[in-house]
Amino acid sequence: MKIKILGTGCPKCNQLEAVTREALQELGIDAEVQKVKDINEIMAYPVMMTPALVINEKVVLSGKVPGKSEVAALLQKAAAA
Template identity: 40%
Template sequence: MRIEVLGSGCPRCKQTYKIMQMAVVETGKEVELIYETDINKIISKGIMATPAVAIDGKVVISGKIPTLEEAKQLIQNTQ
């Protein structure tokens, strides 16, 4: 599984990355976690609001910081 946190590097984006890191640890899943700050790559994915999270190329969160529980659910519900 590949999870991308997409954002400009602002505090909200950094917080989203930290939450996703904690969720990965707590779920124990094998995950490649990436923090993407390249604005051109973010726009190319059609994201207009950050922070955003994409799992295996599909944007699942845009414009908000997920809770730890939301992040864990996203990871657990993705095969």
């Protein structure tokens, strides 16, 4: 599973990365997590606000920092697909 955190490095972007990594660890899912800070790369995705969470090249969340349970649900759904 490939995960990207889209954001320029703001505190919310860092918080989303931390929550995502915690959820992955608790679920025991092996994934490659990449932070995308380059604005041109971010603009290649259909997001209007950051931070955004991309799982396997699909934007699943943007514009907010979700709770760990919400991220875990998104990760489990992607892993089952």
